[in-house]
Amino acid sequence: MWQIATVLTVLMVPLAVSVWVWSKHQWAADQLEQVGPRYARLAGLVQAKERLAQAEASAKALLAAHAYPAEQDAVQAGNDAQQRIRSLFADSKLDVGSIQVLPPKELAAFDRIGIVLRVEGDLTGVQNALTLLEKQSPTVWVDSVSVQTVGVVKPKMPQRLSAQFNFSVLRVRS
Structure with a gap:
């Protein structure tokens, strides 16, 4: 009986570790799925940095032409x-x-x-x-x-x- 209990305990530890690793993997996959679109938007903003700066300067000039500061x-x-x-x-x-x-x-x-x-x-x-x-x-x-x-x-x-x-x-x- 003790031998069966010892074998089951030895087998349960890797099984528990496997379940824990699988749940962490699922959690990480969900986090990547949520962060992916945000990262893509930020990467797009970084690539468009120069165009955004030009658009901002143009908007400020247009605002200055139509309103007092x-x-x-x-x-x-x-x-x-x-x-x-x-x-x-x-x-x-x-x-x-x-x-x-x-x-x-x-x-x-x-x-x-x-x-x-x-x-x-x-x-x-x-x-x-x-x-x-x-x-x-x-x-x-x-x-x-x-x-x-x-x-x-x-x-x-x-x-x-x-x-x-x-x-x-x-x-x-x-």
């Missing part, structure tokens, strides 16, 4: 935009009645700074100012426009217009 205060950004807009419309031979910077509104990653402008002048001046406004950087967005005639309409004279523009500029929030 986060380092600039919202008040400073509003004042800068206000001065640029005023000079554009004044250079287009329009009479600037008033211009006002509104408090910034928070969007997802930006502050939207509103600017209200009231001007008077002829249609060509308004067209010229809007053409020049299109070339501004950071971008000045036209939210709404309200145009009315001033005085009596005379057929052979250029019509004088009164317009109110609601503009906005974006400032990156860090």
